[in-house]
Amino acid sequence: MPRGQILTILGAFVLTIAGVMVFLNLNEAQAGPPIQPWGSDPNAGAVLYAENCASCHGEDLQGEPDWRSQKEDGTLPAPPHDKTGHTWHHGDALLFTYTKLGGKAALEATGVSGFNSGMPGFADVLSDQEIWDILAFIKTSWPDRMRETQQIRTQGEQMRGDS
Structure with a gap:
């Protein structure tokens, strides 16, 4: 697999993980008081x-x-x-x-x-x-x-x- 494809896949993976983390943090922040x-x-x-x-x-x-x-x-x-x-x-x-x-x-x-x-x-x-x-x-x-x-x-x- 060419190096460019590997970097593209790795970049997409990192962005996906970052997006999930932001989504989870936003949902937690929006949860509000008990x-x-x-x-x-x-x-x-x-x-x-x-x-x-x-x-x-x-x-x-x-x-x-x-x-x-x-x-x-x-x-x-x-x-x-x-x-x-x-x-x-x-x-x-x-x-x-x-x-x-x-x-x-x-x-x-x-x-x-x-x-x-x-x-x-x-x-x-x-x-x-x-x-x-x-x-x-x-x-x-x-x-x-x-x-x-x-x-x-x-x-x-x-x-x-x-x-």
């Missing part, structure tokens, strides 16, 4: 919540008593995840990231430093889908108006590119 995937299973989430979350946030999502007052170690008690808490005030990206990374790391990722959070990260315990299933379960406890408000917050995150 958002509740379709098909999340609130029933599976209820079981996972009982196993991983209820010990702090309560079997009925009620949180710890006096959850707005700081403990002696500077952390706040676990808040409720039902309609009496503030979980529904946050979009999907924050809820997912807070659960996956833990409170301190999630807040530091948004530029908030020095916050002493008692929320551990669950990245080594739960898969992404399991976290989404738990969040789907929690959302089932909210009245329609709160779910709608939370969806608006999620849309705002998507528009701003929060993660």
Whole structure:
């Protein structure tokens, strides 16, 4: 095979690989902040919540008593995840990231430093889908108006590119 043909084939191969890499990077960049995937299973989430979350946030999502007052170690008690808490005030990206990374790391990722959070990260315990299933379960406890408000917050995150 002549040298010119080899260089042409090699050049086409390199351009093809570069194009695939650019395409993959663009798709990743366009993926945006995490958002509740379709098909999340609130029933599976209820079981996972009982196993991983209820010990702090309560079997009925009620949180710890006096959850707005700081403990002696500077952390706040676990808040409720039902309609009496503030979980529904946050979009999907924050809820997912807070659960996956833990409170301190999630807040530091948004530029908030020095916050002493008692929320551990669950990245080594739960898969992404399991976290989404738990969040789907929690959302089932909210009245329609709160779910709608939370969806608006999620849309705002998507528009701003929060993660």
